[in-house]
Amino acid sequence: MAKERVTVCLPPCEPAGLQQAIERAMAPYRYEREDMPADWVGEWDHWYVSGAGCEFPVVAGHEGDPRLVREELELSTGPRVLPSGLCDGGPRGLLDLEAARRPAAEQAERNWADWHELAAAHPAAQPFGVFRDRWLADPAGRSHGDVWAEYAAQPVIKALHNQPELRDRVGGEPLDTLGTDRAAYVAREAAAVLPTPALLTLDGTWVGIAGDERRAWFNTYLDALPPEAMVVRVLYHG
Incomplete structure (x- = not known):
């Protein structure tokens, strides 16, 4: 209860x-x-x-x-x-x-722009979900921590961890959570404000x-x- x-x-x-x-x-x-x-x-x-x-x-x-x-x-x-x-x-x-949704949408726009500016300066990376699914299909004696380390070793993810303010805004898995559709991401973030x-x-x-x-x-x-x-x-x- x-x-x-x-x-x-x-x-x-x-x-x-x-x-x-x-x-x-x-x-x-x-x-x-x-x-x-x-x-x-x-x-x-x-x-x-x-x-x-x-x-x-x-x-x-x-x-x-x-x-x-x-x-x-x-x-x-x-x-x-x-x-x-x-x-x-x-x-x-x-x-x-x-008025409730607008600030979330504006913040999402900033998150998207800042993350993609960082990503554009580094080689293309793979979402964590790709590493996780590969591990689940063939654990090969590795732990979840090992898989995370492989994901985090990608240059853009290493760069993200050196920018804690941005990481706080987009999370540790932006390739998974932001996706590739800017409008869909912004709409999703704005839609999360009002619901109970x-x-x-x-x-x-x-x-x-x-x-x-x-x-x-x-x-x-x-x-x-x-x-x-x-x-x-x-x-x-x-």
Whole structure:
């Protein structure tokens, strides 16, 4: 049992009715439902509104809209102080989703350009996956460490390890993780910003979000919601 987040999508509702609307939407996935078979396994036993660490940016000029959701939380460091430009949820039309994605896309563009500038100055290298697959097919008494050493001995990977700031940004296996499609890499990085581990859709479907395809779908789904639909971050124990 651990705490996880779900992004809950709701029909339009007034602030005073938000808790009840979330309760109704979440209810089908509660543990220990008496109307379900004995082997029923739900998703949560308690929950509360919280976007701490994954807040939504607010569309500029609408920071004071009373429909925005800002939960007052007491953190271990004291009362939560939330900037006016962020919220835990609100009408989809007041959430600036692109403002959340844009910095990640810009950073991905920089990562791509800096890595490929470094790579262009060295002989072509092979991704670690090539070394790993070759080893798995024929271990020949070598260890994983031996295989990693072979990969890391390539000139461009040696050069990357001498640039720790870049290595922190692109990781130790950029040939595997950045791929060869710049646009796809940037889109993938941008799509990873908004998703939570689960999404509760307007029609009441609980969808687990894992992997690039589901994260891309999460973004597409939120983008297509009606402007009046409520989107709220919820922290649950499950």
